[in-house]
Amino acid sequence: PRALDHARAMVRDGADIVDVGGESTRPGARPVPAAEERRRVLPVVERLAAEGITVSVDTSKAAVAGPAFRAGAAILNDVRALRGDPRLAREAARAGAAVILMHMKGSPRTMQKNPRYGDVVAEILRFLRRALKNALSAGIERDKILVDPGIGFGKRPEHNVEILRRLEELRSLG
Numbered sequence: 773p774r775a776l777d778h779a780r781a782m783v784r785d786g787a788d789i790v791d792v793g794g795e796s797t798r799p800g801a802r803p804v805p806a807a808e809e810r811r812r813v814l815p816v817v818e819r820l821a822a823e824g825i826t827v828s829v830d831t832s833k834a835a836v837a838g839p840a841f842r843a844g845a846a847i848l849n850d851v852r853a854l855r856g857d858p859r860l861a862r863e864a865a866r867a868g869a870a871v872i873l874m875h876m877k878g879s880p881r882t883m884q885k886n887p888r889y890g891d892v893v894a895e896i897l898r899f900l901r902r903a904l905k906n907a908l909s910a911g912i913e914r915d916k917i918l919v920d921p922g923i924g925f926g927k928r929p930e931h932n933v934e935i936l937r938r939l940e941e942l943r944s945l946g
Contacts, residue, residue, distance in 0.1 A: 779816070817843045
């Protein structure tokens with residue numbers, strides 16, 4: 773009930789999309805088994821979607837995404853950019869879902885342990901180009917793919933500022 777109340781408040785406050793996740797991706801977070809993640813997200817996704825709210829499921833597991841799409845989620849928000857579960861891209865393509873591909877250096881457990889870059893934006897662009905190619909190869913429609921440079925995910929404050937300063941360069945991805 774708290775999650776539903778919070779989501780409804782977000783929509784009242786102007787949110788167009790509610791992102792529902794059952795596994796933390798904060799620095800140092802430990803993975804959650806798929807069964808537990810499903811238990812956490814599916815009732816929320818189903819209820820919000822039934823109320824006409826556009827729902828994004830925040831997961832890197834096909835065993836969570838597939839049921840979430842069937843429960844009404846329209847978007848996959850994957851902090852691993854389809855690199856974790858080899859079945860995830862096919863689930864998203866089969867569902868016709870939009871997909872958000874995010875750059876993250878390392879994993880949630882390791883991403884903030886001394887992240888280093890030569891040129892942070894160039895590295896993000898290379899990573900996202902590969903992720904975009906993989907998504908297209910899996911059958912995800914190009915106009916349903918969004919990219920996220922992953923501000924705060926495996927970046928130091930100065931990297932985040934550089935990303936913001938050079939956001940225009942990400943437009944080269946289309």
